[in-house]
Amino acid sequence: MSNRWIQPGDNVDITNERKKCTFDIEKMSAFIHGGEDKLQRRREILEYVKSNKSLGDPQPIEFMTRNERVENASRKIVEMTNNTDQIDGSDFFGEGMYYQALTMGRDLHAMSLHYVMFIPTLQGQTDDEQLDHWLSLAIARAIVGTYAQTELGHGTNLSKLETTAHYDPKTEEFVLNSPTITAAKWWPGALGKSSNYAVVVAQLYTQGECKGPHPFIVQLREMDTHKPLKGITLGDIGPKLGINGSDNGFLLFDHVRIPRRHMLMRYSKVLPDGTYIKPQHSKLGYGTMVFVRSIMIKDQASQLGAASTIAIRYASVRRQGEIIPNSGEVQILDYQTQQYRLFPQLARAFAFLFAAYEIRDLYMKVTEQLTHGNTELLPEIHALSSGLKSVVSWDTAQGIEQCRLACGGHGYSQASAFPEIYGYAVGGCTYEGENIVMLQQVARFLMKAAEEVKKGSANLAEICAYIGRKGEQHSRFTSVDSYRDEDIVSDLEYVARQQVFRAYEKLRKAQQQANSETAWNSCSVELCKTSRWHVRLYLVKNFLAKVSTAPSDLRAVLHDVARLYAFDIITSSSGNFYENGYMREDQMNEIREGVYKCLHRIRPNAVSLVDSWDYDDRELKSVLGRRDGNVYPALLEWAKQSPLNKTEVLPTFDKYLGPMMREAKSKL
Amino acid sequence: MSNRWIQPGDNVDITNERKKCTFDIEKMSAFIHGGEDKLQRRREILEYVKSNKSLGDPQPIEFMTRNERVENASRKIVEMTNNTDQIDGSDFFGEGMYYQALTMGRDLHAMSLHYVMFIPTLQGQTDDEQLDHWLSLAIARAIVGTYAQTELGHGTNLSKLETTAHYDPKTEEFVLNSPTITAAKWWPGALGKSSNYAVVVAQLYTQGECKGPHPFIVQLREMDTHKPLKGITLGDIGPKLGINGSDNGFLLFDHVRIPRRHMLMRYSKVLPDGTYIKPQHSKLGYGTMVFVRSIMIKDQASQLGAASTIAIRYASVRRQGEIIPNSGEVQILDYQTQQYRLFPQLARAFAFLFAAYEIRDLYMKVTEQLTHGNTELLPEIHALSSGLKSVVSWDTAQGIEQCRLACGGHGYSQASAFPEIYGYAVGGCTYEGENIVMLQQVARFLMKAAEEVKKGSANLAEICAYIGRKGEQHSRFTSVDSYRDEDIVSDLEYVARQQVFRAYEKLRKAQQQANSETAWNSCSVELCKTSRWHVRLYLVKNFLAKVSTAPSDLRAVLHDVARLYAFDIITSSSGNFYENGYMREDQMNEIREGVYKCLHRIRPNAVSLVDSWDYDDRELKSVLGRRDGNVYPALLEWAKQSPLNKTEVLPTFDKYLGPMMREAKSKL
Known part of the structure; x- marks a missing residue:
């Protein structure tokens, strides 16, 4: 049986293993990946990724500093999303995941949440007018968004989120605020440095009543300079056990005002006078x-x-x-x-x-x-x-x-x-x-x-x-x-x-x-x-x-x-x-x-x-x-x-170990 | 009951927990650490380490690059070993481990193997004359040594190590050689950059016969310049799951000659003419x-x-x-x-x-x-x-x-x-x-x-x-x-x-x-x-x-x-x-x-x-x-x-994400 995994110059032991195989590997691959056509598409995507040098890493990422990794990931994600015509965009489960795995490896990136949370939330939670406006911006990549829900002191139990959005009917605005440190949004992917927009989940207050957590779309950084907007403090939350090419971030609001229509209003609404309209369906x-x-x-x-x-x-x-x-x-x-x-x-x-x-x-x-x-x-x-x-x-x-x-x-x-x-x-x-x-x-x-x-x-x-x-x-x-x-x-x-x-x-x-x-x-x-x-x-x-x-x-x-x-x-x-x-x-x-x-x-x-x-x-x-x-x-x-191998002798040798040994020797 | 762990300004919940305690914590600490005197010594060692700023880190090490970590660790280990008079050196199990944990944290360092393997091997494997010479150098820190046994292709099964030491009676020297890539010494701590000596385990050949693995002391780097000696290739083996402040290393020999007396001869010996003397005890x-x-x-x-x-x-x-x-x-x-x-x-x-x-x-x-x-x-x-x-x-x-x-x-x-x-x-x-x-x-x-x-x-x-x-x-x-x-x-x-x-x-x-x-x-x-x-x-x-x-x-x-x-x-x-x-x-x-x-x-x-x-x-x-x-x-x-938070906007923003968004916006 022919076996595409055997090639000249391979290690002898592994070749012998492959020769022992009792089944048709290609048939097995097709079974594992859902059919011959799917397998064929994998091979085409692989060829494309290999042929586009810009989708590769200049050196293994494990040798990069964290800043270099974040930069490298942001370079690749732009190139990757420039070329989405290479895959069937409707098949994220198959082609999308494979394309991303080949390109981005095991690091998330500047636009992970943009695609997985920001856009789906816009699609699911905006009314038609909002959708027209925001979705086109997001899909065109004119803005980069994330989804900010979890807080420093609050995870699983949404009802206790602390970030507030008080409605001010005078100006028809919401005032976003983080009343405590534990209210800081914490963990959202790409929040620290990359995103300029976020869907923020906050406790909605109107007419003196708390209506529970609701989603709002919030601009975080200036469009041109990318500097944080006034009243917004944000940054990277530091290195983690993994995914260090991603800038998971924190975010604090100091009475930041956003227009009323930045509340996502497909289900609940706040009218200009502050009247709250309850959602019709609760479990969605x-x-x-x-x-x-x-x-x-x-x-x-x-x-x-x-x-x-x-x-x-x-x-x-x-x-x-x-x-x-x-x-x-x-x-x-x-x-x-x-x-x-x-x-x-x-x-x-x-x-x-x-x-x-x-x-x-x-x-x-x-x-x-x-x-x-x-x-x-x-x-x-x-x-x-x-x-x-x-x-x-x-x-x-x-x-x-x-x-x-x-x-x-x-x-x-x-x-x-x-x-x-x-x-x-x-x-x-x-x-x-x-x-x-x-x-x-x-x-x-x-x-x-x-x-x-x-x-x-x-x-x-x-x-x-x-x-x-x-x-x-x-x-x-x-x-x-x-x-x-x-x-x-x-x-x-x-x-x-x-x-x-x-x-x-x-x-x-x-x-x-x-x-x-x-x-x-x-x-x-x-x-x-x-x-x-x-x-x-x-x-x-x-x-x-x-x-x-x-x-x-x-x-x-x-x-x-x-x-x-x-x-x-x-x-x-x-x-x-x-x-x-x-x-x-x-x-x-x-x-x-x-x-x-x-x-x-x-x-x-x-x-x-x-x-x-x-x-x-x-x-x-x-x-x-x-x-x-x-x-x-x-x-x-x-x-x-x-x-460490860039120089034969580390430049710091003469600062610590060298003098220690020389001094010891001189005393012997 | 007084509780030294409760202090003003503490989180209320944790203080309340401590107030619930039903036993005498100090007594428990003494029991855990082997007596009141031991506990007392811990506190003294802690005070000393806290008082000596040079034993601390300028910033948390998780924010350092690997090179910075290695440098920081080498700075601290010199300072730590400059001050061993602060502890009872005979009590490594107790005081030594604690002193090291406080100073070096969870990274090993340039001298980990020097103390744990190099010196003990000298003590156990040299004859009296050799001991006199090498032990004083090692203890004075005039040389820094490691222990090189494991090879790239060989771990647990010592008998199959590939590094060879052929005895040449003409010059009364051993010739150390790595005949293959798999013979490269691999993993020894501090071998890559810090050590200038190593105990190397190699297959001993004399008079045409292999006598199995034996230990040799080998100089790796020049004393002054710290450059690798001729015939020696060595370096860091790269980043790992942990202990990244340590320069675990690799080492290859290309027919490196060392004097006969660099074989550690407490048990086995090779006489000037090449005669091999078997060890008297086998299991030591x-x-x-x-x-x-x-x-x-x-x-x-x-x-x-x-x-x-x-x-x-x-x-x-x-x-x-x-x-x-x-x-x-x-x-x-x-x-x-x-x-x-x-x-x-x-x-x-x-x-x-x-x-x-x-x-x-x-x-x-x-x-x-x-x-x-x-x-x-x-x-x-x-x-x-x-x-x-x-x-x-x-x-x-x-x-x-x-x-x-x-x-x-x-x-x-x-x-x-x-x-x-x-x-x-x-x-x-x-x-x-x-x-x-x-x-x-x-x-x-x-x-x-x-x-x-x-x-x-x-x-x-x-x-x-x-x-x-x-x-x-x-x-x-x-x-x-x-x-x-x-x-x-x-x-x-x-x-x-x-x-x-x-x-x-x-x-x-x-x-x-x-x-x-x-x-x-x-x-x-x-x-x-x-x-x-x-x-x-x-x-x-x-x-x-x-x-x-x-x-x-x-x-x-x-x-x-x-x-x-x-x-x-x-x-x-x-x-x-x-x-x-x-x-x-x-x-x-x-x-x-x-x-x-x-x-x-x-x-x-x-x-x-x-x-x-x-x-x-x-x-x-x-x-x-x-x-x-x-x-x-x-x-x-x-x-x-x-x-990542050194600047509000990452310098790379203008290279990738910025242009992407600007171009998209211009097209909308």
């Missing part, structure tokens, strides 16, 4: 949130896939230690412990990617339903996407670190790209809804479902139908070979259901002794566990179902990966499966052996499985994960670019 | 390794303690969300989920610190025994310290990230210090023996013990006596309140013993089907689990024992912490306790409730518990973890120092 934007989540989940899957690719490729070229004495050092990928560290991460990446596709499709289904006024699926899918966001971002972060640690010392170097990948991905545990808060939202939904089941009034959609099912009393497992997909799902459903009702009963009991909120808090750890099982069940089910739709010659290898994913979950939480005698120890021991069997079966295809994710070196930006496996000379070349 | 340095491990474990405990301190203090001043509607936002420390994230980390920090003390004491006991030729305890303690190193470094890294994530968005900022703490601490999973390799070493020891037990010939020392005990068939647990320390230990012993014999049987079976090494590899995941249980058992046992020696008025609160540590381990691995019907579900459910009870009991003392670790703001270097709790104004002040 659920749909968009689900779409943003599907993108996040895909992005996380992609980061974990990249980490797996780097670590598995490196483990195939790194030789260390001998399994059999005097028979030569082995590829570290041959160690069972190494496989146990790495392959489950790859399996997770698949599980998460397939879930992202599914959420995107569900989003489209719900959007379609909503146009007919049908909101049936909305709560279920909103809960699922919140839960997925939490579980996926956490497992991704953990998985990336496992991949990094599996590369030993070299994983610690920024040459590996792991520090950058981790810093970027782990942010997903916090932004777009802190994970623990998200899990509790999911739990509220599940507790409602449990209540309905108890009352016999449940009408549960497919995703949580298991809560209402009776299910088996004992696992149907007899042997790993005869362990069918539906048995696996049934076993996970048992545990998920048990946990739902365990939490439900605990909560009910607690509610008899305390008010409902205190009771909830006293059960919150168990409630979070409940949500996690709900999500894990979904991930396994969806993964197995997806595999069954794969071209028949891909199914065997994908099935190994999916089963590894499921078996790993089951054996890592064996206690849950033992409860009420549902599973026996001999069954669990067999499944544990099943994990090792899966590792063994995946081993020969491991490199090709990651190849089929179709990462170009341009996207990985990792010396350890190079396609050609020629890691060591590349590490040396990379290191030589370190700014 | 075990003792030193144990000492280094005790320091590492203490350092890890200290990092996790710092992370817990930051997160718990911040959780006491951060208010977000309402548990009871309209009753005001609560301290996030009141959420059960937050307590469940944070308190187990604090409990681990205690467990690890107490283990470090114990290992240090055992080291001294063993050293004492060794002087009488008694090596009885050595293998046991070596195995234990290897296992502790693995479990502690992994749990510490995980724990730090939990603390960081529990601080939400602000945890992601470098102002929190978490990115720095994590980057520094997680390195411990890899250096001084990669964790998975370490765990397998421990497992070899445990399998030998199991074999002896099976044969009835076991003579096990206390640490692994449990392997030979019969133990209970069922847990003695009846209720959380009556769950005695010895019952807890007995339950953990059951699981640890089960796992030892499970792995042993699996290994024996595998050995019947394959050669011993392949069999080992096929069981290695289970073997690592075995080692982890061995260590966890030790940690719990040691923690409970240590608490029982605490002053009586401290015992109650410490006991809550120790039990939380144990209950968390038990409930996180419930499956292991269910096996063979050892524990019942109702017992496990009670222990799970016991976790929540411990959280509840620890809650009022949480801030004071971390206060009693006695971290000064100078050591924490965290805006979120400030003693005074005045986090928000400090965050704003910190951010203002960001290099």
Whole structure:
């Protein structure tokens, strides 16, 4: 079988790995990326990005100072958005994300929030007249906007934001103010230095009453000079764990006046005399949130896939230690412990990617339903996407670190790209809804479902139908070979259901002794566990179902990966499966052996499985994960670019260490 | 009770927390740090460091470029070592580590390896004449040395190092050479720019035979100009996940000649004619390794303690969300989920610190025994310290990230210090023996013990006596309140013993089907689990024992912490306790409730518990973890120092974003 990943001059070990592949890689890549046409488009976008030198970095960004990184990112984002005709702008989930990943790497940039939050907010929250005015400016890039909601002292709980917008009917203006330091807007991407506009969320006061948080469009900087406007203090919030090419910022208002019509008035309005008009619909934007989540989940899957690719490729070229004495050092990928560290991460990446596709499709289904006024699926899918966001971002972060640690010392170097990948991905545990808060939202939904089941009034959609099912009393497992997909799902459903009702009963009991909120808090750890099982069940089910739709010659290898994913979950939480005698120890021991069997079966295809994710070196930006496996000379070349190596002797040698040694010597 | 941590002007919430404290903090601090005299010395060292402005940073290091950090670190290390008379040099475990932590923070520096590896190697490996010559130079700081062993392509497996030292009897010299790129020395701290000497480990060749890796002392740079000597290529290996103030380096030799007597000849020798004299003892340095491990474990405990301190203090001043509607936002420390994230980390920090003390004491006991030729305890303690190193470094890294994530968005900022703490601490999973390799070493020891037990010939020392005990068939647990320390230990012993014999049987079976090494590899995941249980058992046992020696008025609160540590381990691995019907579900459910009870009991003392670790703001270097709790104004002040804020408008605005917007505007 031809294999486009094998090229002359490659490391011999990695080539041998590729020759062992038992499936058609191109077909697998097409399956992973949603079809041959999508794969073809990836290749075209890659060619374009490679051909446009201005979309590249003059040197690896890890050698740049933060100011240089911010400048470099702003240069590239202008060039990138100058050339959006190269991609299908309507397909951000596919082409847009790939184009951006190739160009901007793992740093956000001056216009991240412009596209992801500023423009969508204008589209969703302005009335027609406002939309005409602002949207054209934003789309033409005549202004650069961000979205300023979070404050120094306030995150998740919007109702307590402190920034105020007092309406003054005399001048028909709002007065924006930050009454305290904790009211400072804090974190918005590109707020510090790049943006000259922002949608600002502030507590609206009119006619002496607070009407809660509302969005306003606010000019922050002068158009020509880019200097902050009077009454506005803003700046960069400093370096972070990751995304240091982005100027996340802070913003303080000192009685800044904006015209009345700068309040975004699609839903609520303030009339010239100060009369407040309430919004007609209260819960909006659920749909968009689900779409943003599907993108996040895909992005996380992609980061974990990249980490797996780097670590598995490196483990195939790194030789260390001998399994059999005097028979030569082995590829570290041959160690069972190494496989146990790495392959489950790859399996997770698949599980998460397939879930992202599914959420995107569900989003489209719900959007379609909503146009007919049908909101049936909305709560279920909103809960699922919140839960997925939490579980996926956490497992991704953990998985990336496992991949990094599996590369030993070299994983610690920024040459590996792991520090950058981790810093970027782990942010997903916090932004777009802190994970623990998200899990509790999911739990509220599940507790409602449990209540309905108890009352016999449940009408549960497919995703949580298991809560209402009776299910088996004992696992149907007899042997790993005869362990069918539906048995696996049934076993996970048992545990998920048990946990739902365990939490439900605990909560009910607690509610008899305390008010409902205190009771909830006293059960919150168990409630979070409940949500996690709900999500894990979904991930396994969806993964197995997806595999069954794969071209028949891909199914065997994908099935190994999916089963590894499921078996790993089951054996890592064996206690849950033992409860009420549902599973026996001999069954669990067999499944544990099943994990090792899966590792063994995946081993020969491991490199090709990651190849089929179709990462170009341009996207990985990792010396350890190079396609050609020629890691060591590349590490040396990379290191030589370190700014410390600009001179043979650091200019500061003569200030400290030199005099110290000379003085000591003179005294001896 | 007076509380030195309460001061005027502090945040009200944190002061109220401190007022709730039920124990004597000073007494607790003394207990944690090994006595009142030790605590007193800490305070004196702190005063000195604060009083010497040259030991401080001109600005927070997170705003410096890497070159600036390296320069700053080299300035401070010279000043620090100019003033070693301020501490008791014989007490590195106590005073030395504290002095260094206060001065150098979480960056290593130009002389880290000079003191930790270069000088000890000289002391251990030179003959008397060599020692006279080199040790005085090193101690006087007339030379700066490092220890160069690891190579680009070779880490753990020393026998395959590629650097060669060929003896030439004609000139009585060794010729050092790096025959390949993978032979490049890679990673040694301070090798890139700072050191002018190194102990280099190379394969010794004489009279046509390879005698394996041996240490040589090699001059790398000219004394005066600090330029690399002829035939020597060296430099910095580039930025890393952490410790970026250190110039970890690479080194290549092109047939560099050194005198015969630059081979360190305490054990092996090469005579002028090339005759090789074998070492008399083969296994040496075990003792030193144990000492280094005790320091590492203490350092890890200290990092996790710092992370817990930051997160718990911040959780006491951060208010977000309402548990009871309209009753005001609560301290996030009141959420059960937050307590469940944070308190187990604090409990681990205690467990690890107490283990470090114990290992240090055992080291001294063993050293004492060794002087009488008694090596009885050595293998046991070596195995234990290897296992502790693995479990502690992994749990510490995980724990730090939990603390960081529990601080939400602000945890992601470098102002929190978490990115720095994590980057520094997680390195411990890899250096001084990669964790998975370490765990397998421990497992070899445990399998030998199991074999002896099976044969009835076991003579096990206390640490692994449990392997030979019969133990209970069922847990003695009846209720959380009556769950005695010895019952807890007995339950953990059951699981640890089960796992030892499970792995042993699996290994024996595998050995019947394959050669011993392949069999080992096929069981290695289970073997690592075995080692982890061995260590966890030790940690719990040691923690409970240590608490029982605490002053009586401290015992109650410490006991809550120790039990939380144990209950968390038990409930996180419930499956292991269910096996063979050892524990019942109702017992496990009670222990799970016991976790929540411990959280509840620890809650009022949480801030004071971390206060009693006695971290000064100078050591924490965290805006979120400030003693005074005045986090928000400090965050704003910190951010203002960001290099991006030096000008209101970035100079690059007129290069990219400015022209883009102007052009767009002109076209509208």
